[in-house]
Amino acid sequence: xxxxxxxxxxxxxxxxxxxxxxxxxxxxxxxxxxxxxxxxxxxxxxxxxxxxxxxxxxxxxxxxxxxxxxxxxxxxxxxxxxxxxxxxxxxxxxxxxxxxxxxxxxxxxxxxxxxxxxxxxxxxxxxxxxxxxxxxxxxxxxxxxxxxxxxxxxxxxxxxxxxxxxxxxxxxxxxxxxxxxxxxxxxxxxxxxxxxxxxxxxxxxxxxxxxxx
Numbered sequence: 001x002x003x004x005x006x007x008x009x010x011x012x013x014x015x016x017x018x019x020x021x022x023x024x025x026x027x028x029x030x031x032x033x034x035x036x037x038x039x040x041x042x043x044x045x046x047x048x049x050x051x052x053x054x055x056x057x058x059x060x061x062x063x064x065x066x067x068x069x070x071x072x073x074x075x076x077x078x079x080x081x082x083x084x085x086x087x088x089x090x091x092x093x094x095x096x097x098x099x100x101x102x103x104x105x106x107x108x109x110x111x112x113x114x115x116x117x118x119x120x121x122x123x124x125x126x127x128x129x130x131x132x133x134x135x136x137x138x139x140x141x142x143x144x145x146x147x148x149x150x151x152x153x154x155x156x157x158x159x160x161x162x163x164x165x166x167x168x169x170x171x172x173x174x175x176x177x178x179x180x181x182x183x184x185x186x187x188x189x190x191x192x193x194x195x196x197x198x199x200x201x202x203x204x205x206x207x208x209x210x211x212x213x
Contacts, residue, residue, distance in 0.1 A: 025152070025154075026103050026152075027103045027104045027150065027151050027152040028063045028064075028100065028102065028103050028104075029063070030152040030154075030212065031060045031062075031063045031066070031100070031152070031212075032060075032062065032063035034060060034155075034212050034213060035059065035060055035213065036057065036058065036059050036060070036212070036213050037057075037058045037060075037157055037210050037211060037212035037213065038055065038056070038057050038058070038210050038211060039055065039056050039058070039157055039159065039208045039209060039210025039211075040053075040054075040055050040208065040209055040210065041053060041054055041055065041056065041070075041072065041161070041206050041207065041208040042206065042207050043072075043074075043161075043164075043203040043204070043205070043206040043207075044204065044205040044206070044207065045203065045204040045205060046074060046201070046202070046203040046204075046206075047201065047202045047203070048199060048201070049074045049075060049076065049088065049090055050074065051074050052072050052073065052074040052090075052092075052203060052206075053072065053073065053074070054070065054071045054072035054073055054092070055070075055071055056068050056069065056070040056071070056096070056208070056210075057069045058098075058210075058212075060212075063100065064099060064100045064101075065097070065098070065099060065100070066097070066098040066100070066106075067095075067096070067097055067098075068094075068095075068096040068097075068098065069093075069094070069095060069096075070092070070093070070094045070096055070110070071091070071092065071093050071094075072091070072092040072094075073089070073090065073091045073092070074090050075087065075088050075089040075090055076088055086119065086120050087117075087118070087119050088116070088117070088118050088119075089116070089117040090114065090115075090116050090117075091114065091115045091116075092112050092113070092114050092166070092201075093112070093113045094110045094111060094112040094113070094144060095110060095111050096108050096109075096110040096144070096146075097109055097110065098148070098150075100150075103151075104149045104150050104151050105148075105149055106147075106148050106149070106150060107145075107146070107147060107148075108144070108145070108146040108147075108148060109143070109144065109145055109146075110143070110144035110145075110146070110166075111141070111142070111143065111144075112141075112142040112143070112144050112166055113139065113140075113141060113142070114139065114140040114141075114142055114166075114168075114171075114201075115137070115138070115139050115140075116136075116137065116138045116139075116140075116196045116197075117135065117136070117137050118135065118136045118137075118196065119134065119135045119136075120134035120135075134177055135175060135177065136173065136175060136176060136177055136193050136196065137173070137174045137175035138171060138172065138173045138174060138193065138196035138197045139171055139172060139174055139197070140168045140169075140170070140171030140196075140197045140198075141168070141169050141170050141171060142166050142167060142168050142169055142201075143166070143167050143169055144164065144165065144166040144167075145164075145165050146161055146162075146163060146164040146165070147161075147162045147163045148160065148161040148162060149162070150208075152212060155211055155212050155213070156209075156210075156211060156212075157208070157209065157210040157211060157212050158208070158209055158210075159207070159208035159209075159210075160205060160206070160207060160208070161203065161205075161206035161208065162204070162205060163202075163203075163204060164201075164202070164203040164204075164206060165200065165201075165202055166200060166201040166202075167200050168197060168198050168199070168200065170197075171196075171197030171198065172197060173190070173193045173194065173196065173197065176189075176190065176193055177189060177193075178190050178193070
């Protein structure tokens with residue numbers, strides 16, 4: 001549903017642009033005259049987990065500077081009938097500062113807080129633990145760099161974040177299954193869990209559609 005609505009929004013904006021030829025104001029002039037905007041985003045290519053989607057609220061500090069609050073999430077689940085066999089969830093919350101050069105091109109830097117959750121159904125995998133499941137959680141503090149173009153068609157916004165690279169700075173495992181395995185396997189399990197705090201994220205061609213008030 002989200003992807004269908006998003007695709008329709010992109011087609012609508014492209015059609016409006018082709019019909020009108022140009023907006024009444026340039027994107028730079030529009031940012032100078034308006035304060036806040038909201039948008040929805042979908043990444044066409046996101047690594048290591050595809051299908052990252054989310055939303056953002058952006059505040060125009062001037063025609064050249066913009067401060068934003070963003071949220072993105074991705075993940076997958078392996079299900080059979082009504083059983084949830086395994087899954088992974090990843091969430092990003094960020095504080096983003098953009099510097100515009102000219103009309104639409106911009107570079108961004110951000111602080112991002114990432115949380116991860118990995119789970120397995122213990123009964124399916126015959127793991128003798130509690131009925132709450134085989135679950136690991138981790139959190140990471142990250143730095144993000146991005147290259148984008150953001151356009152305005154009157155109040156409607158359209159953007160392509162061409163490259164978004166997010167690198168870990170520090171992190172920790174907040175919930176571990178280390179104590180649920182045999183003593184000889186605990187170090188191996190913890191090393192595997194620590195990977196959750198140190199892998200980077202890369203997104204290519206993240207599409208955004210929004211509205212600026």
